[in-house]
Amino acid sequence: METKGSVEKGKKVGSSTFSAGQMEALIALCDTFLPSIDVSQLPVDDLSAIKFYETSASMAGTPRPVSVMLKEKLQHPKIYLSRLALWALSTWIGTFILCGRLSLSSHFPYFLRFSQISLQKREQILLSWSRSYISLLRLLFAAAKIFTLLVFFTQVNEKEENVSWKAIGYCGPDPNFGKQKFSPKKVEKIPNQRSEGHQEQEDSSKDDLFEPLYKGIMNLNQPKQIIFDKLEKLGFPVSTSHSKNPKIKSFNSSFVIKCDAIVVGSGSGGGVIAGVLAKAGYKVLVLEKGSYFSKKDLTLLEGQAMDQMYLGHGILGTEDMDVLLLAGSTVGGGSTINWSASIRTPAHILKEWSENYNLELFESKLYQEALDIVCQKMGVQSEVEEEGFNNMILRKGCQKLGFPVENIPRNSTSDHYCGWCCLGCKDGKKKGTTETWLVDLVDSGNGAILPECEAIQVLHRRNDKITDRRSSAVGVAFEFQRQGVKEIGFVESEVTVIACGALCTPALLKRSGLKNPNIGKNLHVHPVIMGWGYFPDTPSSDVIWPEADKKSYEGGIVTAMSKLTVNPEDSSYNAIIQTPSLHPGMFAALFPWSSGLEFKTKMSNFSRTSHIFALARDKGSGTVTNPSSISYKLDNADEENLKKGLERVLRILAAAGAEEIGTHHGRGRTLKVKEASLEEFEEFVKEESSRPVKNLSTPLCSAHQMGSCRMGVDSRSSAVDSKAETWEVERLFVADSSVFPTALGVNPMVTIQAISYCTAQSVLEVLGRKRYI
Secondary structure: OOOOOHHHHHHHOOOOOOOHHHHHHHHHHHHHHOOOOOHHHOOOOOHHHHHHHHOOOOOOOOHHHHHHHHHHHOOOOOHHHHHHHHHHHOOHHHHHHHHHHHHEOOOOOOEOOHHHOOHHHHHHHHHHHHOOOOHHHHHHHHHHHHHHHHHHHHOOOOOOOOOOHHHHOOOOOOHHHOOOOOOOOOHHHOOOOOOOOOOOOOOOOHHHOOOOOHHHEOOOOOOHHHHHHHHHHOOOOEEOOOOOOHHHHOOOOOOEEEEEEEEEOOOOOHHHHHHHHHHOOOOEEEEEOOEOOOHHHOOOOHHHHHHHHEHHHHOEEOOOOOEEEOOEOEOOOHHHHOOOEOOOOOHHHHHHHHHOOOOHHHHOHHHHHHHHHHHHHHOOEOOOOOOOHHHHHHHHHHHHHOOOOEEOOEOOOOOOOOOOHHHOOOOOOOOOHHHOHHHHHHHOOOEEEEEOOEEEEEEEEEOOOOOOOOEEEEEEEEEEEEOOEEEEEEEEEEEEEEOOOOOOHHHHHHHOOOOOOOOOOOEEOOOEEEEEEEOOOOOEOOEOOOOOOOOOOOOOOOOEEEEEOOOOOOOOOOEEEEOOOOOHHHHHHHOOOOOHHHHHHHHOOHHHEEEEEEEEOOOOOEEEEEOOEEEEOOOHHHHHHHHHHHHHHHHHHHHOOOOEEEEOOOOOOOEEHHHOOHHHHHHHHHHHHOOOOOOOOOOEEEOOOEOOOOEOOOOOOOOEOOOOEEOOEEOEEEOOHHHOOOOOOOOOHHHHHHHHHHHHHHHHHHHOOOOOO
């Protein structure tokens, strides 16, 4: 089936960032993944479904945002290859090199450009790339697939609608909150933010209770004097003259703010320390690279949320794209967009870190108190009033097979039936740092949060003692934009805390001159592999699902969990089984593709396709130079644990009543469960769970990154000491998941907060105040 005028229409929406030839190739590439399908021979009669099948990627305007993504947004060491590939595909010789004999024609001119090749042959070419022995071709296929499908299924028109959503059973943003117009969040747009020439309002806004951080957000895009007045009113001296400190003087900053402690990052690590220090009476500033998004203005649109609330616009990957990475980059960090799972540090992990790494903290009374305090702060509880579709299937399958299954503690109320929390929590029932520790910071009157400010360097000076080779941190230089122009500011502080996350903290420390070889090493990612099952909402043979109204994207994201244990007598486990949050964009980006027709048919089942994943506590590790340069190698033991987990996932889906099951493997098969014999089922499960998971054969994902500045008792094997202070620089602490000695094995939020709470006690000692609880 050929596309219907897609190239011509696509040219009109093309971006000028690429040449006409490159855009022509990109349009053809996008339309190969998502062509216009003639439905006259298909059993499709619903108007929305007909429109979905007949709409190609270029008819929907997909190539333009894809081109912008490739040219402007993505930072990856191999992104140049995609641009080079588009150039090659715009020429006949380049097309022949990349596509081989399938690009040849029996008629003059014999050699064709990619856009001149028939759709059927283009589909064959893409499949050959996905299975090629040449790694760069596999990478090209994976990148093109992810970008095209993610954009197509998340882009919206002026009415916040997508051409596919009704056909695939997706309602868009949570209808419980209605649809609101989206506008990028700038703090001055919140009521009561004064503008130049207006008297600042002293009254408390009606929105203050709903937006508890309102008074503490300082947007530096406002006129300087307004910001200076606000900061000084909170007790932060500001100077526009250069500091006498030579380190600061050498840095050409627009102004200098003084405080007791500067915290870089506002997530589960930075938020805790900022709240504890401010409540103890110290003046604390929080720098956050991401933007601030008020609850009342969250759109819950997948594409916009990923673009603006996730690191790397929601598309990060290792250098070979073997692992796709998700990390928060907004006020509240990962706690703002995570899935609510609030699991205490497992006992066997505490024992391992204490005994094998000589870190007494993890079997101390202080750490146990910290776990209690952070869980109480977040309102952690395990009750679920109504379970969502995915977790209901996980629980039912486990119970039927006799597999262990348990409730997952969450930092949200038992009635929090929300599948959109990965896009921000609109009702505030999820108690991330924006609802807890950062509120303490603001309510104390001792703190402020500076969003859209990226720390570029920690400045430190040599100590006066000749025998002391260490230096002391004196503050942070940061970059921000004022009316589109970049400026530099500086915060002078007694103590500096870095809490940028395991992907960003190492880069900042290295830019700041720290040389410890462990900085950026030992990165763990908790690799995840998924299986899926289709559960029709109408009776099928002898299977009737009474929950026909439930959708895969609704309800609590993770409320049930099963542990895969090889040795039942061992308290540790090889993998955990949970459910993901997959809205249409990420669902499409991860789901296997073999042809445009087959893919659109599978996407039509989106709302009743359940996903379950296996997560491994990885022994393999990687290196992070910066978020756009991450290498990672999966250990053989990790691969085996993922395979064992995937086997269990397939069995759970089948036991729960799935009509069809499959995986994300590029060469994977699917199975109609009720039509298969027991022997056929066992053969299928064995075959699909035995397939290799490396080298882009199947997409691996990671929402947990840790260990890149690990804690230890020896500078030769760790980046920070047992109090999370860097070995090279005094008064410089790290407070995020990068300090984990090893991979954790479960969702890390509670562990990050507990360690950071303990680190806060060490910071208080440095500042001269007794321990605070």
